Ligand SMILES: O=C(O)C1=C[C@@H](OP(=O)(O)O)[C@@H](O)[C@H](O)C1
């Protein structure tokens with residue numbers, strides 16, 4: 001537990017940052033590189049604790065993974081030659097690792113046990129295990145497989161046709177990863193468009209996948225070819241500095257290497273609709289994951305409604321968007337976001353309780369929150385609930401509060417952004 005006192009005296013922010021690797025893409029690069037026979041190389045890898053948990057799991061399966069700075073080399077004999085691990089696979093705090101590993105391991109030849117930390121132990125797993133069981137997977141765990149620890153007995157799988165009950169890229173990805181080793185063609189009907197990194201990476205590793213208007217089809221039994229993955233910067237990490245740049249006085253911040261995959265870019269739409277001074281430039285559309293530069297300056301903002309199909313495109317950004325909304329003129333309504341209740345913590349309850357401590361006018365609803373903007377915020381002692389995104393929301397709030405903010409535990413931030421405070425220092429120092 002690392003307590004922090006953040007006393008910034010309302011600074012202005014200036015400078016440029018290169019945003020560290022995307023967490024979702026980094027996980028998948030390790031997974032696909034471990035499944036493909038041969039040598040896969042990754043650059044721009046995120047050294048966040050969640051992605052390190054994924055590396056640790058595959059090393060326990062006998063895959064050779066070398067990390068040097070943000071470059072990773074994976075040498076795999078292919079999934080058929082993975083070793084049965086002697087110990088549990090520890091997924092740490094990572095929902096993505098836990099759920100996607102279930103899809104991969106269900107179709108392996110191995111007996112494995114997955115377990116994570118206390119937060120993982122509360123997150124729902126049946127959403128993944130139900131469709132995997134329909135494919136023939138043998139997975140057991142607490143409350144009939146709802147919670148970790150989960151034991152997986154690898155088994156031959158059958159393709160399914162599946163209509164998703166939730167808009168979740170983790171569920172979709174787990175099914176696709178199982179579909180790779182299933183007999184026949186699996187078809188998934190999405191509930192709403194969700195991040196498509198798995199689909200893009202399947203193509204990057206030489207597989208064929210059809211994805212059109214929320215229907216995804218994948219034929220089992222295709223071999224993967226090893227590849228080189230250049231991980232773009234994580235727009236979910238950039239989001240904290242986008243909001244910082246918009247809210248801090250007399251500021252201009254330039255963020256390079258930001259992933260601009262349209263299934264992740266909802267925060268840009270929100271900033272534009274709220275009237276932010278934001279510009280997207282140098283877009284590399286040809287990269288398999290598009291990326292570019294975002295410039296943001298101090299902005300006058302108006303409240304908006306954020307709901308429906310936009311929600312999955314910015315689901316992890318809602319805590320920091322809530323802080324943004326506290327400084328907009330008028331009301332911001334966030335709805336259709338009940339998924340926030342089953343993240344690292346209940347993010348609706350956590351955001352509302354912590355922003356209230358700073359003096360914000362914010363109320364929780366069942367599936368979102370209502371924020372009456374325009375109230376100045378003051379310092380307070382905040383709880384992170386061990387949730388990286390709540391921790392970073394608190395740290396960015398400290399840039400605009402009258403008085404200091406104390407964070408009870410800043411260690412959790414290393415889950416997705418280990419250099420967060422160094423990067424913040426860079427734009428503070430070049431004032
Ligand atoms: O597939 C992924 O990499 C992720 C999907 C999202 O979760 P859900 O699929 O539960 O919405 C997101 O919140 C998480 O941070 C990463």
Ligand SMILES: C=C(OP(=O)(O)O)C(=O)O
Nearest residue numbers: 093094095096097316343
């Ligand atoms: C929800 C998140 O991640 P995960 O589901 O992988 O724990 C997140 O990074 O905000």
